[in-house]
Amino acid sequence: MLTIPGKIPIRIHPFFWVLIFLLGWINSEAVQPMFIWAGVILVSVLVHEFGHALTAVAFGQNAQIDLVAMGGLTSRTGPTLKLWQEFVIVLNGPLAGLALYFIANFWLQHVAKDHHPYLAYALVVGVLVNLWWTLLNLIPILPMDGGRLMSILLELIFGLKGVKMALFVSMLLAGALAIFFFYLGNYLVGSILLMFMYESYRNWQGSLIITDSDRDLKLQRLVAEAENDAAHGRVQEGIEKFERVLRETGKGILYNSAAQHLALLYANQGKYSEAIQLLAPLRTKLSADTLNLLQKLFYRTGELKKSIDYGTQVFQLSPDYQIALTNALSFAQLGDVKPTIGWLQASLREGLPNMRDVLRMSEFDKIRHDPQFEEFARQTA
Numbered sequence: 001m002l003t004i005p006g007k008i009p010i011r012i013h014p015f016f017w018v019l020i021f022l023l024g025w026i027n028s029e030a031v032q033p034m035f036i037w038a039g040v041i042l043v044s045v046l047v048h049e050f051g052h053a054l055t056a057v058a059f060g061q062n063a064q065i066d067l068v069a070m071g072g073l074t075s076r077t078g079p080t081l082k083l084w085q086e087f088v089i090v091l092n093g094p095l096a097g098l099a100l101y102f103i104a105n106f107w108l109q110h111v112a113k114d115h116h117p118y119l120a121y122a123l124v125v126g127v128l129v130n131l132w133w134t135l136l137n138l139i140p141i142l143p144m145d146g147g148r149l150m151s152i153l154l155e156l157i158f159g160l161k162g163v164k165m166a167l168f169v170s171m172l173l174a175g176a177l178a179i180f181f182f183y184l185g186n187y188l189v190g191s192i193l194l195m196f197m198y199e200s201y202r203n204w205q206g207s208l209i210i211t212d213s214d215r216d217l218k219l220q221r222l223v224a225e226a227e228n229d230a231a232h233g234r235v236q237e238g239i240e241k242f243e244r245v246l247r248e249t250g251k252g253i254l255y256n257s258a259a260q261h262l263a264l265l266y267a268n269q270g271k272y273s274e275a276i277q278l279l280a281p282l283r284t285k286l287s288a289d290t291l292n293l294l295q296k297l298f299y300r301t302g303e304l305k306k307s308i309d310y311g312t313q314v315f316q317l318s319p320d321y322q323i324a325l326t327n328a329l330s331f332a333q334l335g336d337v338k339p340t341i342g343w344l345q346a347s348l349r350e351g352l353p354n355m356r357d358v359l360r361m362s363e364f365d366k367i368r369h370d371p372q373f374e375e376f377a378r379q380t381a
Helices: 016-030 032-057 082-110 117-137 145-158 160-184 187-207 217-231 237-251 253-268 272-285 286-298 304-317 323-334 337-349 355-359 363-369 370-380
Strands: 002-004 010-012 063-067 071-077
Touching: 002 145, 002 337, 010 355, 016 032, 016 063, 032 063, 032 071, 032 117, 082 117, 082 145, 145 160, 160 187, 160 304, 217 237, 217 253, 237 253, 253 272, 253 286, 272 286, 286 304, 286 323, 304 323, 323 363, 337 363, 355 370
Parallel strands: 010 063
Antiparallel strands: 002 010, 063 071
């Protein structure tokens, strides 16, 4: 990887060279024109990315340019900017490309048309690359600049709903254009658009649970502080902060995270019912570990059928002998022999180390003298 240090560092990854020379060969099928194409693309991408990067630096941020397999990427660090500033940063990339187009076109028409043929050819390529790439890049599909500009504008107008709208529009438009390019026989562009469509869909799905409170930096810091308190033994302080997050959010990602952390703290204090009240409404949004906790909570409160329900669900996601054993204990206390034996066998397959000791547990007394259970006990003795 080539690194060029400076106020705005530039890193050129090896696959970028492969990309630009491949594009050069596809468009020329000759060695010398291929190098001209590659040089023009390199300069054009750098000019575009410097349009983003220099604007970001002017707004007080730090910027770095990476030239990667799919083109250019400007990463930024520093203070959070206002939406209008983000809009200007994104817009100045395409504007820089358009400026390069006008410069190349003017030079071609008034200066270089009677000069060296290679220079004239480079200017022709520069006109084509910077005009058409800029226009394509302004199509409102994420993650292209047009999609980002659309997202910022809709966010300015509608807030968080605007971001979700932009992702949905991007998904539909990318899908429609992918079908169009496949129809034209341009499978490369169609495949890239399908990839953009999938990414927009995935991000749109993830955005559906995001709320305005999830973007509140103070609440984000409060969750981080509560997690730190709990990790360092300041349990009551952590509980109070998590409870505050729940009150101030009501739903969303921060709410779900705080609820799961708080439920674990409640469970450790023996407040099983309080923990269940937090987690049960979030069933479809819980991690496998939290579903496992919910299974244990229902078991400890004697709600055996619900314990089995959650245990079965989490075992499918993350098989573990403890989960299977809890289901076996629940079925045994309900007097149901066949599923008890089935879950005991599942716990053995997942590595249960002490089956003899397990079978002596009083939870199996209700079915202990059942012939099927006795036979299983003899076989595993």
